[in-house]
Amino acid sequence: MRYALYYWTGIQGRGEFVRLALEDAGADYVDVCRERGDGAMGAFLDGRAPGATPFAPPFLKAGRLVLAQTAAILQYLAPRLDLVPDAETARWKAHQLQLTVADLVAEAHDTHHPIAAGLYYEEQRAAARELAAAFRRERLPKYLGYFERVLEDAGGAHALGRHSYVDLSLFQLMAGLDYAFPAAMRRLRRRTPRLRALAQRVAQRPRLAAYLASPRRLPFNESGIFRHYPELDG
The missing domain is CATH 1.20.1050.10 (Glutathione S-transferase Yfyf (Class Pi); Chain A, domain 2)
Incomplete structure (x- = not known):
């Protein structure tokens, strides 16, 4: 299975939680928006693409399945990537x-x-x-x-x-x-x-260390979820 991850370019955001799982497992995946731009999500978010319509990214395409919400994506991926026990x-x-x-x-x-x-x-x-x-x-x-x-x-x-x-x-x-x-x-x-x-x-x-040292690991910035404003740190 080759997975397609859709998330905004320029930030880590909620998509990074999914990306870390894919990288750690050495999964075959494409980071679609980083290759084609944020516009690649338009048909999915507008309901014009086949499959369930996501409210917002991140969402994952696996075959015909389109799945949104970070926790749901990880719950789906984990047994397939050996990232959760069998029980x-x-x-x-x-x-x-x-x-x-x-x-x-x-x-x-x-x-x-x-x-x-x-x-x-x-x-x-x-x-x-x-x-x-x-x-x-x-x-x-x-x-x-x-x-x-x-x-x-x-x-x-x-x-x-x-x-x-x-x-x-x-x-x-x-x-x-x-x-x-x-x-x-x-x-x-x-x-x-x-x-x-x-x-x-x-x-x-090993795989995570290589990813974290690569350009694929974007730095945190003041456009993402985690933002550093000194006045909010006390």
Whole structure:
């Protein structure tokens, strides 16, 4: 199977969680918009292409299947790429954890767009400062503390007791948060040893290391989900 990944050019965004799974597994895939531009998604988003109509990217085309939503894409890919255990309970646990990652990603995004996604950051800066302060103080420690417990309960090395797409997503989560909230994340460093160790191990996986060192790994920037505005980092 050759997979086709559709996501906006110029940013990592939610598509990066899917891209990491494909890269780590050495899957045969094409990053369509990076080759053909964002316009390649038009027929799918307008409902003119065969298959289910996605609301927004990322979406994946596998044969005749068109599948959107990051967690759903990863749930589909994982057993095919050997990125999840065989047991049904483990697969549902993985999906649950991925959805929790998605919740934290959404809250991180809202720190710089607390009023409306259609407004520029500069138009909602005061509200962003207020929400970001609460995020750093309450939500970020709560989420990361939860994932620390997940790792501890699973033996410390992996979220599911063996390498899985959840580990890859936790790596991406930590990388994005380190970029957006470096000061806040430094303050939480002693409380997140397992997450830190996991992120280091994932980055050293041969295929991932090659990908991270390549031009295909776009840098974080102030157009994506994880944005660094110093005034939001305290």
